[in-house]
Amino acid sequence: MSQATPAIHVDDLRKRFRTTQALDGVSLDIQPGEFFGLLGPNGAGKTTLISILAGLTRADSGQAAIMGHDVVRDYRQARRALGVVPQELVYDPFFNVRETLRIQSGYFGLKHNDGWIDEIMHHLDLAQHADKNTQNLSGGMKRRLLVAQALVHKPPVIVLDEPTAGVDVDLRRSLWEFVSRLNREGHTILLTTHYLEEAEALCGRIAMLKSGRIVACDTTRNLLQLTNEHCAQLRLDGNDVPVAWQDRLLRDAEGGWRVNFSEYRELETLLADLRGAGVRVTEMHLQEPDLEDVFTDIMKRT
């Protein structure tokens, strides 16, 4: 990993809301160009962390910086470098799509931004809704507008806080295509999501938060290797499974069998033993460990 200024730097952040310790000493560095996932159950502190990065919430202690700019001391540069897609589906019902984007550009000091606004509207399929009042947009279109608003100032760092919650499959796919493209073009992406398969497919590195602490932080590949619990689902012709396997072969709801194993050798032995016992395998499915297994495992262990 490069030693350049991190795109996002977080050092020992703590934040307490009345009775809950939302962040309990979080430290994290995200390098420029990364596609980084922030996972955790509800209330783990993901949104608090993002809010501190965005200047919406003030940390009790610790530091946070965007592209080397402290989010409190150099808030102007920090916010210029950051685009945030908020979790809530918010919009200003007084304005249409184009006005919203022009005004948002203006807040960043950009006066003649129509070229870029047209480009983002085009990529997010908002162009045909440019003159529509925001309150007449569908939920998916409102979500796209939020993404567009976060991009008006071409921020090098983009934070997406559960952008696909309640979004249909088509929009989810086109949104990920667009975000992946931004990442390829050099933008750093920080994503929180409840859809673990999304995080697995998109993120190069993932941190898991629980009760305001980071309980795991590694590349997606390394995280996936944390668990080697494979699972085979079998259908057998006959019920006389070998005695040696009686504890490990479990009946599943559909009358089939499940077996968990960590190395493929074990599967080979099982098949040989079955053949020896005269039991034929009529169907077999293999399940590779996925991020959900790792996530569940880590959340249970910590």
Added chain:
Amino acid sequence: MSGFSALFYKELLRFWKVVVQTVVAPVVTALLYLLIFSHVLEAHIEVYPGVSYTSFLVPGLVMMSMLQNAFSNSSSSLIQSKMQGNIVFVLLPPLSYLEFFLAYLGAAILRGLIVGLGVWVVTLWYAPFQLPHPVWLLAYALLACAIMAAVGIVAGIWAEKYDQLAAFQNFLILPLTFLSGVFYSIHSLPPFWQAVSRVNPVFYLIDGFRYAFVGQSDTDPGLGLLVAGACFVAISALTLMLLKSGYKLRH
């Protein structure tokens, strides 16, 4: 200061898009007050010698409309943005608290002035045009709108629900404006209420503003301007302090 101009523009566009509600309606309301009160009282009351009741009432109504609408603009814009959640659109960009303050303040002042001008223009049919002291008029109009615009920012930031803002409006702004000599001279009041009126800053705004129109007033318009100026400085300082601390906006 271009972030300021964008926010100022957004605030202007916001009330201009609902101009019937934000400008026309208050003008009509003021006109109704004028028709009713001048109909009932014109023949019975002469507050200042040589000044008809309608001529007395008009400056008070203009000022009252300016005060209420300047307050209403900043406070309702903020509470709506907070309730809807779109306040994040102005919290995420690199706007300073001073830009934030000036943009909401400026737009609310402008709305107050537009409504005030509208009320004045429609009342010209009922009260003859006279304006002996235009500079006083301008000074009072600006200061009055600015004070209420800033009070509106404070109220909009403080209120967490619409009914809290409504309480602020009904139990503070409305009594202060009604009990300040819009419809009467405080010299007609018993001594106790006269004394109460003199600690109501809105009384000075209305009295001094009326001086600009009719050349007579209950108290020295210079003193009134001083009171108004002090009020504006105090409320602005409070507003800027709240904004700087992030009170109820940045948690």
